[in-house]
Amino acid sequence: MSGKTLYDKLWDSHLVRENEEGTSLLYIDRQLIHEVTSPQAFEGMRLANRSLWRTEANVAVPDHNIPTKDRDKGIEDPFSKLQVDTLDENCDSFQIKEFKMSDPNQGIVHVIGPEQGLTLPGMTIVCGDSHTSTHGALGALAFGIGTSEVEHVLSTQCLIQQKSKNMLIKMNGELKQGITAKDLILFIIGKIGTAGGTGYAIEFGGDAIKALSMEGRMTVCNMTIEAGARAGLIAVDQTTLDYVNGKPFAPKGELWDQASEYWKTLQSDQDAVFDKTIEIDAGDINPMVTWGTSPEMVTDVDGMIPFTTNGKFQPALDYMGLAQGTAIKNIDLDKIFIGSCTNSRIEDLREAAKVVDGKKVSDSIKLAMVVPGSGPVKAQAEQEGLDKIFLDAGFEWREPGCSMCLAMNADRLESGERCASTSNRNFEGRQGQGGRTHLVSPAMAAAAAIKGHFVNVTTVGWEN
Amino acid sequence: MEKFQTFTGIVAPLDRANIDTDAIIPKQFLKSIHRTGFGPNLFDEWRYLDHGEPGQDCTNRPLNQNFVLNQDRYKNSSVLLTRENFGCGSSREHAPWALADYGFKAIISESFADIFYNNCFKNGILPITLSTEKIQHLIEKTESNIGFSLKVDLENQTLTDSFGNMTFFEIESFRKDALLNGLEEIGLTLSHAEEIKIFETSHLQKHPWLFRT
Numbered sequence: 029m030s031g032k033t034l035y036d037k038l039w040d041s042h043l044v045r046e047n048e049e050g051t052s053l054l055y056i057d058r059q060l061i062h063e064v065t066s067p068q069a070f071e072g073m074r075l076a077n078r079s080l081w082r083t084e085a086n087v088a089v090p091d092h093n094i095p096t097k098d099r100d101k102g103i104e105d106p107f108s109k110l111q112v113d114t115l116d117e118n119c120d121s122f123q124i125k126e127f128k129m130s131d132p133n134q135g136i137v138h139v140i141g142p143e144q145g146l147t148l149p150g151m152t153i154v155c156g157d158s159h160t161s162t163h164g165a166l167g168a169l170a171f172g173i174g175t176s177e178v179e180h181v182l183s184t185q186c187l188i189q190q191k192s193k194n195m196l197i198k199m200n201g202e203l204k205q206g207i208t209a210k211d212l213i214l215f216i217i218g219k220i221g222t223a224g225g226t227g228y229a230i231e232f233g234g235d236a237i238k239a240l241s242m243e244g245r246m247t248v249c250n251m252t253i254e255a256g257a258r259a260g261l262i263a264v265d266q267t268t269l270d271y272v273n274g275k276p277f278a279p280k281g282e283l284w285d286q287a288s289e290y291w292k293t294l295q296s297d298q299d300a301v302f303d304k305t306i307e308i309d310a311g312d313i314n315p316m317v318t319w320g321t322s323p324e325m326v327t328d329v330d331g332m333i334p335f336t337t338n339g340k341f342q343p344a345l346d347y348m349g350l351a352q353g354t355a356i357k358n359i360d361l362d363k364i365f366i367g368s369c370t371n372s373r374i375e376d377l378r379e380a381a382k383v384v385d386g387k388k389v390s391d392s393i394k395l396a397m398v399v400p401g402s403g404p405v406k407a408q409a410e411q412e413g414l415d416k417i418f419l420d421a422g423f424e425w426r427e428p429g430c431s432m433c434l435a436m437n438a439d440r441l442e443s444g445e446r447c448a449s450t451s452n453r454n455f456e457g458r459q460g461q462g463g464r465t466h467l468v469s470p471a472m473a474a475a476a477a478i479k480g481h482f483v484n485v486t487t488v489g490w491e492n
Numbered sequence: 493m494e495k496f497q498t499f500t501g502i503v504a505p506l507d508r509a510n511i512d513t514d515a516i517i518p519k520q521f522l523k524s525i526h527r528t529g530f531g532p533n534l535f536d537e538w539r540y541l542d543h544g545e546p547g548q549d550c551t552n553r554p555l556n557q558n559f560v561l562n563q564d565r566y567k568n569s570s571v572l573l574t575r576e577n578f579g580c581g582s583s584r585e586h587a588p589w590a591l592a593d594y595g596f597k598a599i600i601s602e603s604f605a606d607i608f609y610n611n612c613f614k615n616g617i618l619p620i621t622l623s624t625e626k627i628q629h630l631i632e633k634t635e636s637n638i639g640f641s642l643k644v645d646l647e648n649q650t651l652t653d654s655f656g657n658m659t660f661f662e663i664e665s666f667r668k669d670a671l672l673n674g675l676e677e678i679g680l681t682l683s684h685a686e687e688i689k690i691f692e693t694s695h696l697q698k699h700p701w702l703f704r705t
Binding site: 041042044045047049050051053055057064065067068071076078081082084085092093105107108110111114148150151156157158172173174175176177179180183184185186188190222223226227253256257258279283284286287290322343434435436453455456457458461 | 508510512514515518519520522523524525526527537543546547576577580581582583584585588603605606607610611614615664665666669677678680681682684685687688691692695699700701702703
């Protein structure tokens with residue numbers, strides 16, 4: 029018998045029962061909750077007169093609707109306010125732990141989970157949010173669910189699931205100097221397409237993945253959903269353990285020893301068989317920029333928008349106001365957004381600050397903003413003086429939240445505006461109706477802010 | 493959930509791949525705390541010429557006449573015909589809520605994104621997967637025959653057009669049963685409550701660090 033993949037191990041250790049009709053009942057260790065996809069789940073529980081299965085499995089935080097400035101004034105938009113108030117009320121009445129808007133540890137749900145040690149290796153983790161795949165970076169089985177399933181987990185601590193197939197994406201070799209996890213995952217999505225991972229759980233392995241920091245691994249797993257796979261996974265190693273150790277809710281003392289011994293087993297067996305394996309030479313990757321309205325429409329910064337003869341890209345190009353054959357470096361920008369659950373962690377802000385340091389945002393840029401992923405990320409950055417670097421350069425330095433990644437709060441693009449964004453989706457209207465999004469790494473977004481157009485930030489003298 | 497019944501409905505072709513859930517229901521409408529009322533904002537940015545906001549009366553908004561659902565021939569359609577990777581992106585269940593609220597009961601595509609596909613079954617919508625050739629054929633037929641409709645029979649897994657042409661489709665048996673019987677999944681899972689408790693106790697013993705907050 030062949031060995032097990034990491035996904036197999038996590039699945040098997042949470043399998044409550046196999047149902048007669050070919051589905052499985054899977055136990056969920058942790059549910060993360062935010063204000064957008066939970067109100068109807070709580071309402072459903074009340075209507076059915078059901079109680080919470082295990083209160084302490086749930087942790088909530090408002091993030092999507094949260095203003096990123098003038099917080100003391102509260103939430104201006106009545107609809108946003110009602111949604112955040114509803115989360116507060118639901119958490120209060122069900123006694124669920126919540127990091128409220130005023131809590132210094134509030135932040136984007138996928139940033140604060142790992143940061144607080146509330147998401148741990150070996151867990152099954154769900155959230156009514158597709159970017160729950162982020163937590164797979166810690167060797168956890170984490171995936172996004174709909175609101176009906178949020179209610180299912182609140183009421184039963186389980187989900188009826190069908191097992192996915194196993195895919196391994198092996199990133200061989202080393203990333204070139206200055207190439208980031210964001211470039212790596214955009215490259216993968218460009219290669220396998222936005223439906224390439226549909227039906228699979230994707231494990232990322234190989235030397236280039238092992239060399240990534242936890243922040244980088246979270247960026248990779250975060251965007252696994254953009255390749256169609258609900259779950260991304262990375263094996264536990266010393267980097268993982270070092271990251272988790274000391275986090276507020278991580279086990280301590282003897283419990284730590286016991287947990288970490290178990291976590292070390294969370295990797296695919298040598299003889300594990302994957303349904304699909306893709307090998308990529310990490311050394312081939314350059315800074316990546318999306319040019320269309322799907323994350324798979326991506327090329328490297330030194331490239332150009334590809335030519336097609338069948339008109340396949342025309343709707344996307346019309347929306348983006350771009351033409352085939354345009355050099356990426358000739359694309360001028362209006363706004364810069366550094367933030368989101370993909371790229372708002374301390375390492376992301378350090379990378380961007382390094383590029384910005386001592387320079388000024390181009391006069392042609394209407395707005396350049398940095399939105400840290402959480403209160404602790406913001407505090408850490410301020411302690412390191414990164415806020416000052418950004419502010420001196422002309423960036424705005426905001427309060428934590430999802431912000432312009434999906435523009436549910438006041439931060440958005442106006443119609444026709446073009447943005448270099450460190451977020452995860454360049455869909456039509458995502459950052460504001462008619463807004464045009466180019467997905468890039470924090471360093472690339474920072475360099476674009478300085479120059480007013482895209483440049484290859486890994487090239488010596490890019491600023492000249 | 494209501495049981496899925498055989499029905500005959502007008503087919504609307506949305507000839508585009510990778511339609512994401514942001515396009516199906518834009519984010520500003522996700523601010524609702526209810527499950528209903530999303531129909532008027534389905535495909536909002538494609539359907540209307542102005543910018544939509546939650547709570548707005550949509551009856552007098554300027555329509556984009558080029559958008560398929562605004563054309564008279566596709567009024568009252570209940571079958572959506574589209575291209576691969578439909579429903580990609582965000583996990584928002586507001587997408588199937590909006591489709592159902594508008595009146596769609598079945599969506600036919602070459603493929604669906606996982607989370608969206610799953611969400612459809614929780615809301616009585618049947619997602620049907622057909623080959624690229626069959627989708628192409630159906631799109632051509634829909635465009636060349638005003639009022640083109642399909643009879644959707646889940647029990648027998650068939651689609652039949654008004655000319656009597658029949659196509660079979662595949663679906664997993666548990667999903668088929670769930671729709672046909674209108675199964676209430678939470679109740680079903682709670683019927684295994686004892687097993688869940690036994691598992692939970694042993695799981696906690698093996699992993700005692702898990703349940704701290």
